[in-house]
Amino acid sequence: MSRYMAQVGAIMWKDxxxxxxxxxxxxxxxxxxxxxxVLFSFSIDTASVRTQDVAAGLVWMTLVFGGLLGVGRTFxxxxxxxxxxxxxxxxxxxxxxxxxxxxxxxxxxxxxxxLVLAVFALFFGVSVGANLxxxxxxxxLGSLGFVALGTLFAAIASGTSMGETLLPVLVFPxxxxxxxxxxxxxxxxxxxxxxxxxxxxxxxxxxxxxAAVAAGAVLFRFVVED
Amino acid sequence: MxxxxxxxxxxxxxxxxxxxxxxxxxxxLFWLSFFWVSTEIRQGIVQRIFxxxxxxxxxxxxxxxxSALCSAVYLxxxxxxxxxxxxCAAEGGLVFATIMLTTGPLxxxxxxxxxxxxxxxxxxxxxxxxxxLGYFMVRHSTEDPEKGKRFAxxxxxxxxxxxxxxxxxxxxxxxxxxxxxxVKPEGPTLPGDMLTTLMxxxxxxxxxxFGLFLFRYALEGLRAEADLRARQSxx
Numbered sequence: 155m156s157r158y159m160a161q162v163g164a165i166m167w168k169d170x171x172x173x174x175x176x177x178x179x180x181x182x183x184x185x186x187x188x189x190x191x192v193l194f195s196f197s198i199d200t201a202s203v204r205t206q207d208v209a210a211g212l213v214w215m216t217l218v219f220g221g222l223l224g225v226g227r228t229f230x231x232x233x234x235x236x237x238x239x240x241x242x243x244x245x246x247x248x249x250x251x252x253x254x255x256x257x258x259x260x261x262x263x264x265x266x267x268x269l270v271l272a273v274f275a276l277f278f279g280v281s282v283g284a285n286l287x288x289x290x291x292x293x294x295l296g297s298l299g300f301v302a303l304g305t306l307f308a309a310i311a312s313g314t315s316m317g318e319t320l321l322p323v324l325v326f327p328x329x330x331x332x333x334x335x336x337x338x339x340x341x342x343x344x345x346x347x348x349x350x351x352x353x354x355x356x357x358x359x360x361x362x363x364x365a366a367v368a369a370g371a372v373l374f375r376f377v378v379e380d
Numbered sequence: 381m382x383x384x385x386x387x388x389x390x391x392x393x394x395x396x397x398x399x400x401x402x403x404x405x406x407x408x409l410f411w412l413s414f415f416w417v418s419t420e421i422r423q424g425i426v427q428r429i430f431x432x433x434x435x436x437x438x439x440x441x442x443x444x445x446x447s448a449l450c451s452a453v454y455l456x457x458x459x460x461x462x463x464x465x466x467x468c469a470a471e472g473g474l475v476f477a478t479i480m481l482t483t484g485p486l487x488x489x490x491x492x493x494x495x496x497x498x499x500x501x502x503x504x505x506x507x508x509x510x511x512x513l514g515y516f517m518v519r520h521s522t523e524d525p526e527k528g529k530r531f532a533x534x535x536x537x538x539x540x541x542x543x544x545x546x547x548x549x550x551x552x553x554x555x556x557x558x559x560x561x562x563v564k565p566e567g568p569t570l571p572g573d574m575l576t577t578l579m580x581x582x583x584x585x586x587x588x589x590f591g592l593f594l595f596r597y598a599l600e601g602l603r604a605e606a607d608l609r610a611r612q613s614x615x
Contacts, residue, residue: 306534306538310531310535313522313527313531314518314521314522314528314531315521315522315523320514320517320518320521323510323513323514324518324535327507327508327539327542328539328542330507330546330549330550331545331546331548334549334553335549335552358545358548362545365541365545369537369538369541373534376455376530377531377534
């Protein structure tokens with residue numbers, strides 16, 4: 155078990171170090187988040203809609219689109235110089251590779267989701283203070299489910315001739331539950347509603363994330379085998 | 381090879397028989413639903429689309445179910461026949477889901493007053509339609525066909541696993557936004573002649589699906605055989 159964790163940790167650490175040095179995906183996702191916030195601010199007629207009422211939906215949409223931008227390139231760098239074959243031929247089992255990739259993506263996307271939240275709090279004047287801890291938990295669970303599906307399908311998409319353009323077609327229909335529960339929960343938390351009202355939704359988000367991680371870990375070996 | 385040829389011919393004969401029975405049944409279904417069955421009192425004439433809509437929906441879900449099941453067993457046993465069955469069923473599922481998605485809004489425009497509403501079953505079918513669109517896009521965009529089969533099987537399995545989540549979430553979403561009441565007599569509340577027509581529809585659509593499925597399956601078998609021969613002659 156500890157050996158397994160060490161393998162997961164090693165691959166995850168490698169990915170994070172690579173990202174920290176190149177800052178390729180983090181920069182593009184972060185810039186996307188801020189700029190999407192700017193564009194959304196101009197796309198809403200504040201005379202007819204209160205920005206607080208739509209903020210939760212926009213936070214999640216920014217997270218989904220921005221996340222896809224980064225997650226879609228999970229295997230890009232390694233595929234380019236053939237390094238991914240090396241990872242696959244290492245003694246680490248395939249599900250450990252998947253969990254490591256998902257873990258590294260999760261760290262990135264969770265950081266971006268906090269940035270998105272800050273951006274919308276700033277631009278839209280959304281007060282998140284009252285339920286901040288719970289909002290962060292909800293964003294974390296959503297990010298986890300998203301990266302698990304995203305990583306699995308990024309591996310599939312990178313193996314096709316269509317590449318990343320295929321990713322939205324594959325992932326968006328599957329993300330509906332995450333968006334429904336995520337937005338519904340965030341919306342109520344921002345509005346300062348009592349926690350009891352959203353408990354069930356948070357559990358569903360957790361179940362979705364768990365199922366996505368488990369399905370990805372089991373199915374990943376069929377995607378990367380030769 | 382000889383045995384394969386025999387089985388392909390048998391499949392085609394079976395497909396032909398089922399399709400002909402299905403088409404004859406379709407005529408019967410149209411006659412029943414246009415002339416025989418009594419008009420539903422609250423919705424009027426528009427309710428008759430129900431006898432096409434519900435069977436199409438049932439067949440689409442059956443087809444997608446077969447596809448997901450065959451995909452899962454394919455990844456396990458790696459028998460090409462399972463992959464072919466999964467792809468053929470998925471194709472049939474897409475066709476019947478398209479029928480469901482066109483007849484549903486036509487009925488909805490009159491019964492609900494709007495073409496589209498996020499009614500849970502409608503939403504689920506739309507999403508399944510897109511999941512299986514992805515299934516075929518993945519399948520046809522790999523250089524190595526074996527890879528495409530594996531990718532497509534993974535898409536089908538994840539899609540099937542996601543169904544309960546999608547269904548629960550759209551149910552919950554709907555409870556937030558109440559829709560006009562769905563006036564749709566169902567189950568034992570359905571009067572006898574309507575039930576007969578509906579059951580005829582279900583049987584007919586199922587038979588047509590399996591007829592088309594066998595045709596497609598035989599065609600895929602021939603295609604695989606032709607590929608094999610082409611490879612052997614180049615080697």
